[in-house]
Amino acid sequence: MTVDLSTAFGRLRLKNPIATASGTFGYGLEFADYLDLASLGAISVKGLSRRPCHGNPPPRICETDAGMLNAIGLQNVGIDAFLAEKLPELARLGATVIANVWGDTEEDYVAVVERIGHERRVAAVEVNVSCPNVVRGGMVFGNNPEALAALVKRIRSATRHPLVVKLSPNVTDIVASARAAVDAGADALSLINTLVGLAIDLERREPKIGFTTGGLSGPAIRPIALRMVWEVRTALPKIPIFGMGGIETVEHVVEFLVAGANAVQIGTANFRDPSLAGRLVGELAAWCESHDVARVSDLVGTLRTRPRKDHSFA
Amino acid sequence: MTVDLSTAFGRLRLKNPIATASGTFGYGLEFADYLDLASLGAISVKGLSRRPCHGNPPPRICETDAGMLNAIGLQNVGIDAFLAEKLPELARLGATVIANVWGDTEEDYVAVVERIGHERRVAAVEVNVSCPNVVRGGMVFGNNPEALAALVKRIRSATRHPLVVKLSPNVTDIVASARAAVDAGADALSLINTLVGLAIDLERREPKIGFTTGGLSGPAIRPIALRMVWEVRTALPKIPIFGMGGIETVEHVVEFLVAGANAVQIGTANFRDPSLAGRLVGELAAWCESHDVARVSDLVGTLRTRPRKDHSFA
Amino acid sequence: MAVNESLRVLKTIHYDEGHYSLFLSAGAIGARTKPGHFAMIQAGEGLRPYLRRAFSIADVTTMAGVPALEFVIKIVGVGTAALARFAEGTPLPVLGPLGVPFPIDDLLHSDRVALVAGGIGLAPLVLLARTLAARGIAADLFYGGRNENDVLKRGDFERFLGPHRCRYATDDGSLGRKGRVTELLTHALARGGRYRRVYACGPVAMFRALATLLADANLEGSFAMESEMACGFGVCLGCVVPMTDGRFATICKEGPCVPPTAIDWARL
Amino acid sequence: MAVNESLRVLKTIHYDEGHYSLFLSAGAIGARTKPGHFAMIQAGEGLRPYLRRAFSIADVTTMAGVPALEFVIKIVGVGTAALARFAEGTPLPVLGPLGVPFPIDDLLHSDRVALVAGGIGLAPLVLLARTLAARGIAADLFYGGRNENDVLKRGDFERFLGPHRCRYATDDGSLGRKGRVTELLTHALARGGRYRRVYACGPVAMFRALATLLADANLEGSFAMESEMACGFGVCLGCVVPMTDGRFATICKEGPCVPPTAIDWARL
Numbered sequence A, B: 001m002t003v004d005l006s007t008a009f010g011r012l013r014l015k016n017p018i019a020t021a022s023g024t025f026g027y028g029l030e031f032a033d034y035l036d037l038a039s040l041g042a043i044s045v046k047g048l049s050r051r052p053c054h055g056n057p058p059p060r061i062c063e064t065d066a067g068m069l070n071a072i073g074l075q076n077v078g079i080d081a082f083l084a085e086k087l088p089e090l091a092r093l094g095a096t097v098i099a100n101v102w103g104d105t106e107e108d109y110v111a112v113v114e115r116i117g118h119e120r121r122v123a124a125v126e127v128n129v130s131c132p133n134v135v136r137g138g139m140v141f142g143n144n145p146e147a148l149a150a151l152v153k154r155i156r157s158a159t160r161h162p163l164v165v166k167l168s169p170n171v172t173d174i175v176a177s178a179r180a181a182v183d184a185g186a187d188a189l190s191l192i193n194t195l196v197g198l199a200i201d202l203e204r205r206e207p208k209i210g211f212t213t214g215g216l217s218g219p220a221i222r223p224i225a226l227r228m229v230w231e232v233r234t235a236l237p238k239i240p241i242f243g244m245g246g247i248e249t250v251e252h253v254v255e256f257l258v259a260g261a262n263a264v265q266i267g268t269a270n271f272r273d274p275s276l277a278g279r280l281v282g283e284l285a286a287w288c289e290s291h292d293v294a295r296v297s298d299l300v301g302t303l304r305t306r307p308r309k310d311h312s313f314a
Numbered sequence C, D: 001m002a003v004n005e006s007l008r009v010l011k012t013i014h015y016d017e018g019h020y021s022l023f024l025s026a027g028a029i030g031a032r033t034k035p036g037h038f039a040m041i042q043a044g045e046g047l048r049p050y051l052r053r054a055f056s057i058a059d060v061t062t063m064a065g066v067p068a069l070e071f072v073i074k075i076v077g078v079g080t081a082a083l084a085r086f087a088e089g090t091p092l093p094v095l096g097p098l099g100v101p102f103p104i105d106d107l108l109h110s111d112r113v114a115l116v117a118g119g120i121g122l123a124p125l126v127l128l129a130r131t132l133a134a135r136g137i138a139a140d141l142f143y144g145g146r147n148e149n150d151v152l153k154r155g156d157f158e159r160f161l162g163p164h165r166c167r168y169a170t171d172d173g174s175l176g177r178k179g180r181v182t183e184l185l186t187h188a189l190a191r192g193g194r195y196r197r198v199y200a201c202g203p204v205a206m207f208r209a210l211a212t213l214l215a216d217a218n219l220e221g222s223f224a225m226e227s228e229m230a231c232g233f234g235v236c237l238g239c240v241v242p243m244t245d246g247r248f249a250t251i252c253k254e255g256p257c258v259p260p261t262a263i264d265w266a267r268l
């Protein structure tokens, strides 16, 4: 049996559903020694801004139980340097490139997507409205459905690229965020970004992260991410979803697909093992074969839930 | 140096800041073989309802990375059996008892606290408005500041016991929940309850939990819990706070105090080691001594944060 | 009363098919253990596994002259895999003995009982067989597995009960009768065997079949049940099964040994 | 180019004060390693530690005839504690060699250099000393620790550089001069020592003092810096330090060996 790994993702067709998550995969090129970039479904590059950005003062990262906190503050080379220096090389290596973008204001976002313009070597634009590590922008959009809708509308009218909106999990109602983004013109959703956390250096009685709080990622958040993917899939049966949060093994990949993701992004696990994402492509094919799944898309959203019965009284 | 562990907690004075969390400590009596109940600051018993409750159909629990999911569905003996059969024994053993209560409706909550009445062997009432594992009640109150305020007001007028409101972390703005509860008459806050998560049994393609989703607890959630305690402490400098979420060691206890909790509750870790909470009391005294802290209350809210500086551009 | 203590790994004996016997120093738990009791073992200090795991105390014995608890374990996941790898001397936190043991105090010398094991369900029956033998109560063992390698500790059972009282069934016929363990019991009953009580441990499918069989034959049973457990001593309320009286009962506290008639098999 | 491979534990030698040498099979990393390079090591499959940890490749050598990488490690937390406990033969995922090594290609035979180590900062200087010795370049070692037990691998340094070129300082005076390692260098300079370059590794406080000292003496330096690292190859942007040009630079990719003049010590 040859397994069909190809994945329809709105207007995109991905080779397979294994992509890599923004901020955990650099500009992709750094991984060329450890895996074949062309073998991945897609790679989402480090969040790009209108101008080059220095990011936040250190310390920026710390390990936590089954995960880590980060407050990088979106350090990046800027959209111009990306398009001039990174993108041609990525294209040469056969990578399917998703440009992850951010800004402090609506104008900033629009400026970045306008610079991308009709660039065909960018397969899709992923809008980060959910970075918890900046004072302006970031989560201000992601945690407020009205602000989110207004932002997505403006970006939508500024680009014809497939538009993926990356949602913040730090919300009461992820479905409300999802609906706001989709109604405003998003073609697809990415979930989840990191959860806001705090870790303390006890000897100094200071936060371990210079920005005080940071974004929690890694296996610790996987159950929350899976739940949100499932909730959004249930509410919006048609929207393409990138699922992510603590994925480390092929079983985790399949769990996200079953919960409703059309494709997944590997994040923090790239730090633990830079060859992982490439290996998962092969492992996914093997998993499907051993489970008699002919097309990986047949797995999507197949979670069998029972009607929710809660407590009964004596 | 003898360390003063005593902890002012609103109208309560606790022997020490080490309490145990509702649902993870049974009715306390089950732990009498493993520690001295009188040695703890307080114990919060399994959530009590107006009538005995059978809870949710199994499976109810599963392990996740650095934590677990549960959807017990608040199985309990009911307030009457608790008062008649458990409380006298708890009092005899010298335990400081917090009655954790819940209901499907405002009336249910009021009925429970009215049954507690002026019972002096109950030191405080802790209102669970944040259980994610029930269809009615529970988080419906916890995730909506208006509903929360209305509920707390009604309970406030029905009891003269110190009123602790236990908040849901599944919200965009924990400070808004905290303010709503405090403005409506809460004497103190407990945070956090569990985060809603999903785990999947891949061979069956079914949720591992019968209720589909469950509440995530354990070390995985500690950074989120610490952050919320710090946020609420910063916004509401005076309100007594029970901090909890993944506490396993004396260092974790001190981290919560430094972040702003006046006392902590040990939760899931009681399952890993039923003697833990008792041991932590001694370890906390030793920690304070070795760090020249004369009174444990001197630690509360002493996190030194810097002004938040985020990214700069090139 | 259960004890929360640290026990040393004395020895690990590996069998085929990912099974092994883990011997821990007996501590204070040994003297308190009755057949059917279980213990919660923490497999190391790490985060994976996070919670303790439940295991029947298969035997209270000695290992190289030292009082020991024996656990017979099948590797099915992270916890059972981790426990297989500890070096001799490693201290492991153990809570036990826990739960309701098999009811045996009411047995008379003249009674005959049956022991039914499916796969790793042999574990709690070892100490039961030893104890019954010591009391001079006759017991027949019916023990089924997938194949010969899946049927463990035959030597012990045959020594305690007598070889003629031990009958085996395997899926592939490599040992004993080809077929299900319940068929062994059916045949014994058909040949006129009468049992005061049937003690059983095995997978849910076996329990279901056996419950029906016992009900039909009007025989009393005591089943050592399993369930995923977070605490093991009745406080998390995670390990419940539906009961015929409508309640959910904890397997760790009201069980693990329960009469099959108390379980609501239809809702399980 | 770095390699992501699995290396076997060959041997672990424990020293006093929680220090140890960890020898791993050299794999493809050995042949590519230059003095100052580091590697990211995953301490087992568990969740604690979760991320790989960064260690200088202290030496490329042989252990019982097998090509080996040596790491000299101080136990400070879960990862360094876990790495101390692996049995011989255990495979560990290793990524390396990483980073910018010490600049040595431009050294002339007539040049003299200084090596300054504080505590565990000796690690990257072992292979540097070996390499300089092989090239016939004279080097003085100034090595400070808390006490005699804190000063490691003296035999190696004295063999490579000559005993007379190795000077020590300890906080308690138990070995060499009582005081700071920077004082050793100050004295050497006062006595007329001239160095083409000063290679250093140690705690931040030592780096700060040394940076001032070198600036005052107008000496060139190369510091092997540390920082908490998630990836080790420039993609997480977690390990940055502030630079004098206003940027934040990754220690893993633009370092670990950097000229002290490039670091903005005031903002660090």
Ligand SMILES: Cc1cc2nc3c(=O)[nH]c(=O)nc-3n(C[C@H](O)[C@H](O)[C@H](O)COP(=O)(O)OP(=O)(O)OC[C@H]3O[C@@H](n4cnc5c(N)ncnc54)[C@H](O)[C@@H]3O)c2cc1C
Pocket (backbone or CB within 6 Å): B063, C038, C049, C053, C054, C055, C056, C057, C058, C071, C072, C073, C074, C075, C076, C077, C078, C079, C080, C081, C120, C123, C124, C225, C226, C227, C228, C229, C256
């Ligand atoms: C009272 C009692 C006595 C037991 N005695 C023995 C024994 O003597 N020997 C033995 O090998 N096993 C015994 N078990 C089962 C044993 O507890 C599980 O095999 C073990 O918990 C699995 O842990 P794991 O980390 O290896 O598997 P995990 O990685 O946690 O899970 C692997 C699979 O095992 C299932 N599982 C997990 N926990 C349990 C559980 N408690 N019961 C049944 N299935 C489970 C999971 O659903 C999953 O399908 C007993 C269980 C109970 C409740």
Ligand SMILES: Cc1cc2nc3c(=O)[nH]c(=O)nc-3n(C[C@H](O)[C@H](O)[C@H](O)COP(=O)(O)OP(=O)(O)OC[C@H]3O[C@@H](n4cnc5c(N)ncnc54)[C@H](O)[C@@H]3O)c2cc1C
Pocket (backbone or CB within 6 Å): A063, D038, D049, D053, D054, D055, D056, D057, D058, D071, D072, D073, D074, D075, D076, D077, D078, D079, D080, D081, D120, D123, D124, D225, D226, D227, D228, D229, D256
């Ligand atoms: C390029 C480089 C080379 C290094 N070479 C060596 C070496 O040869 N030998 C050696 O013993 N150590 C070396 N270190 C330091 C080593 O990486 C840390 O000691 C280790 O990561 C601590 O891990 P842990 O799990 O034991 O400590 P944790 O439990 O993670 O933390 C314990 C303490 O160590 C601090 N810490 C954690 N990571 C680092 C880090 N990367 N650098 C500095 N402090 C840290 C933490 O802030 C905390 O205070 C090097 C670090 C870098 C960046």
Ligand SMILES: Cc1cc2nc3c(=O)[nH]c(=O)nc-3n(C[C@H](O)[C@H](O)[C@H](O)COP(=O)(O)O)c2cc1C
Pocket (backbone or CB within 6 Å): A021, A022, A023, A024, A046, A047, A070, A072, A074, A100, A128, A166, A192, A193, A194, A216, A217, A218, A219, A221, A244, A245, A246, A247, A265, A266, A267, A268, A269, D236
């Ligand atoms: C160090 C780090 C940097 C990140 N930077 C970005 C970013 O620039 N843009 C973005 O949309 N997400 C960013 N993320 C979030 C990840 O893309 C991902 O959503 C999150 O980490 C959850 O997945 P994981 O648990 O697999 O890491 C970053 C995460 C980490 C750990």
Ligand SMILES: Cc1cc2nc3c(=O)[nH]c(=O)nc-3n(C[C@H](O)[C@H](O)[C@H](O)COP(=O)(O)O)c2cc1C
Pocket (backbone or CB within 6 Å): B021, B022, B023, B024, B046, B047, B070, B072, B074, B100, B128, B166, B192, B193, B194, B216, B217, B218, B219, B221, B244, B245, B246, B247, B265, B266, B267, B268, B269, C236
């Ligand atoms: C099995 C289980 C049952 C719980 N039941 C209750 C409950 O009845 N009432 C309540 O307020 N919180 C309940 N909780 C939440 C805990 O009290 C606590 O808020 C949460 O688990 C976080 O702390 P931890 O990570 O230390 O466990 C329960 C938690 C668990 C794990």
Ligand code: FES
Pocket (backbone or CB within 6 Å): C228, C229, C230, C231, C232, C233, C234, C235, C236, C237, C238, C239, C240, C250, C251, C252, C253
């Ligand atoms: S395992 Fe916790 S109640 Fe049974």
Ligand code: FES
Pocket (backbone or CB within 6 Å): D228, D229, D230, D231, D232, D233, D234, D235, D236, D237, D238, D239, D240, D250, D251, D252, D253
């Ligand atoms: S450690 Fe990740 S960029 Fe340096």
